[in-house]
Amino acid sequence: MxxxxxxxxxxxxxxxxxxxxxxxxxxxxxxxxxxxxxxxxxxxxxxxxxxxxxxxxxxxxxxxxxxxxxxxxxxxxxxxxxxxxxxxxxxxxxxxxxxxxxxxxxxxxxxxxxxxxxxxxxxxxxxxxxxxxxxxxxxxxxxxxxxxxxxxxxxxxxxxxxxxxxxxxxxxxxxxxxxxxxRSQEAAVASERERVVRDVHDTVGRGLADILLRLDEAERRLAVGEPAGEALAQARRAARSALSETQRTVLGLGPEQLDGRSLSEAIALELAWAESAAGLSTRLVVVGEPGALAPETVRQLFRIVQESLTNVVEHASAHRVRVGLVYGEREVTALIEDDGRGFDVTGLSRPPNRPLRGLGLQGLAARAEHLGGSVHVESTPQWGTRVRAELPVAALSPEPDRSRWRLLIVHPIPLIRSGLVRSLALAEPDIQVVAEVGDAEAAMEAFDLLRPDVVLSALDLPHVDGTQLTSHLRAVDDEVRVVLLIGSIADDRLIGAAGVGAAGFVELSAEPASIARAVVAAARGDLLLSPEILSRFSISLTGGPEPLTAREREVRTLVEQGITDKAIAAELHLSVKTVEKHVGALLRKTGAANRTALAGLASGRR
CATH class of the missing domain: 3.30.450.40 (GAF domain)
Known part of the structure; x- marks a missing residue:
């Protein structure tokens, strides 16, 4: 027993x-x-x-x-x-x-x-x-x-x-x-693998969203004593449709909605789905004379509209959504506008004039850039979101020999480093891991030798944590992109890491595809954050200076005396890791770059 x-x-x-x-x-x-x-x-x-x-x-x-x-x-x-x-x-x-x-x-x-x-x-x-x-x-x-x-x-x-x-x-x-x-054996060429990674993610995400919405409706009806048979039947149909669409995507057949239909007709079907799934009021506006578009332009523009509508249905809590198609001589533009809750990106655009792309939006940008186009996102809390995608009428051919994103992985546990190498290779073939090291000192040496596009580092590192490593790396090269693997969005050190230039945060428990998206977004110069982290940043950035806790004040007094973290831990009966976290919080809250600067602030107070 x-x-x-x-x-x-x-x-x-x-x-x-x-x-x-x-x-x-x-x-x-x-x-x-x-x-x-x-x-x-x-x-x-x-x-x-x-x-x-x-x-x-x-x-x-x-x-x-x-x-x-x-x-x-x-x-x-x-x-x-x-x-x-x-x-x-x-x-x-x-x-x-x-x-x-x-x-x-x-x-x-x-x-x-x-x-x-x-x-x-x-x-x-x-x-x-x-x-x-x-x-x-x-x-x-x-x-x-x-x-x-x-x-x-x-x-x-x-x-x-x-x-x-x-x-x-x-x-x-x-x-x-x-x-x-x-999967490597099944992929005949690199372009096939890239297509599968991008399209399957979008297709499965949309299918699951549809199924869950139908099941939610069935649950609501049962709760008020209404029959739920029709809602369950719709969920079954949605599951079959998702399975069929995923199979088509893997086989390279393209969206079923485009079979024998024009782009506007296919988008009209997606709007009908949004009406059925979420009760949205929808409208399609077509401006200009539809000309002959390259097949890949039609396919990618439809996918952009499709995923944007999925985001509206899943996340926006909107009542209305409008899609516009504008045909020009050289470009075709899709506009997707909703009146949902939107999101706040104030203070988080980087670099200037580059819009922040939140979680899931980076995939839209990748589709457009794949063909030489662009995606712009505008959003205001409680005032909705507007996505504008512009693609050339004659699509550019993607370069087959485009260099891969070079990545340096920093984590103290060898097995986790190896797991990241393998899972990222599976999730995103365009990521090339050039080195994997276990601490900040080795990371600095590897960065100096290899100059990777992105550094993916654990926030918790021995001796020097991820926030300090980010600061050191950006002192060497202010163009370096550092994505930090975090244990929890509640960690006080996240704001400090953003303050010294971290390009993104992703939880270590996230799916490999989410980690890969964060790496690619950083490599492209974007900031990829989950809605939860965005919410946390918004509160911290608008709430004014954060007061020190009683424990932080105790730690600060000892730091200013030049006492080491180990000695502080013994003095206050804490673990060294806890003291390191308090020191990181002190640096963030005071704006001091390091312990010496923190002591200098103390001299100024005297």
Whole structure:
């Protein structure tokens, strides 16, 4: 049975802690850049058993949808690697049922245990730890002890959970690598891969939005006692349409709406969808004489209008939307206007005269620029949004040998760096990772040697954080684009990072496609921020100077005395990382460029 109360344990010795650290570090270095799941998981399990002084265990991958799990690695007992079992059996089944770590004093307490005979009698204390990824259980690490009377401690459980986290990264990276390899084989030419990345994202996003709107309507009707059959039928039709449209996109057939129809007729169908999906009042205005447009111009202009309407339906809370088509001698222009809630980009345009492109809008710009055109976005809170796309009548041919965006990745964890390399290669073929390093010092050296287009850096780095790294890089080259990987939009350091010139922020938990969009937007000179981060910036930028907290005032006093972060941490009984965050907040709130400048401000006060 699962242990309910953690047992009290003595602190680990310094030598034991050093052994754990060395083993974890060695494992991370060994696994970085390798993506065959079998050897990865076997190494993780062997390291786990070594530190727990055990010789038997297994790592399984879980498929909750099918109700099964597979033993990928099995060491010491059983020899059942490659065997699949139902999720109501074994230690892994217990882990999935509990959704957490389980502890058994004897293996015999495990329901449906698979180890039988003499081996079963030799197994005593047993621990099972879930392997998680994005809040889902994708596997389990199981360790057996042959020592009679031994009980696994809560400290040992925490150690196994660390290895389970590495296993989660290994499994996910392996899956991403497999997907990337498969797609790479299927892509005959680079242009095909680029088309798939761009178009599938737009098509799937629109399809899902349509389905969710229909389901919301069904839920609303059920809540007031009205029949929901028609809304559910519409959701099914929307799902079939989304599947069909995605298949057409992958096969390169273009939007179904353009089959045998003119551009204005296809846009009229999209407006009818917006009316049906969100109850919008719509209008289509055509100005000028429609001439012969290049097929790629028609296709891309329709996609721009389609995605703009999807954004209106999903995000704008609008009542009316109008689309205008203006045919000129050399250009064709599409205008999409809504009366929705809009968004505020005051103070965030960079550089001057370049409009800010928020999350999702960068894709519209990429489509237009692909053909030598442009997209401009104007928006005011509560006064709606206006998108203007201008494309040449005779589309330019994209250059097949255009250089890729050169990217430098900075993150202290090798496995995460490797995962970013692989997932970005899958999400955006035009991104070329030129180097990946673990700290700010190495980043400065790599930047000086390689001069990448974009630096993608963790906000949390040893010694010098991402905000300080951004400041140092921009002191060397004020054209450098730095995108910061953040843990939370609530981090106080984001405003300071924006103040020293960070080009964008993206959460580390974001999908690879979102991270790729942020990198491409930065490379193009745009600022890509999610609505949540935009909202946070708007509040901070309009709320006046931020007061210091009581703790920040304490930290400031010690910083001004020239005391190191480590000494401040000891003085205030805080962790060094917490002190570093307080120092970063002080620099941001006071406007000081560094600790020396902060001390100078103190002298000025005196």
């Amino acid at each position: 699962e242990a309910e109360n953690p047992r009290t344990v003595a602190p680990a010795s310094e030598a034991a802690l050093r052994a754990q650290f060395d083993t974890l570090a060695a494992m991370a270095e060994d696994l970085a850049g390798h993506f065959a799941p079998g050897p990865l998981l076997e190494r993780i399990l062997r390291h786990t058993l070594e530190l727990l002084d055990c010789d038997s265990g297994s790592i399984c991958t879980v498929d909750e949808a099918s109700g099964t799990y597979r033993k990928d690695v099995d060491l010491g007992v059983g020899c059942q690697s490659g065997t699949t079992f139902p999720l109501d059996e074994g230690v892994t089944g217990e882990v999935v049922r509990a959704r957490s770590t389980v502890l058994f004093d004897e293996y015999g307490q495990v329901r449906g245990g698979h180890i039988q005979g003499a081996d079963r009698d030799l197994l005593h204390a047993t621990i099972g730890v879930p392997i998680r990824w994005n809040d889902a259980i994708i596997g389990a690490v199981v360790v057996f002890s042959r020592e009679a009377g031994r009980r696994f401690t809560s400290e040992e459980a925490s150690l196994v959970e660390r290895f389970a986290a590495h296993a989660g990264i290994a499994i996910t990276n392996a899956r991403l690598h497999a997907i990337a390899a498969e």
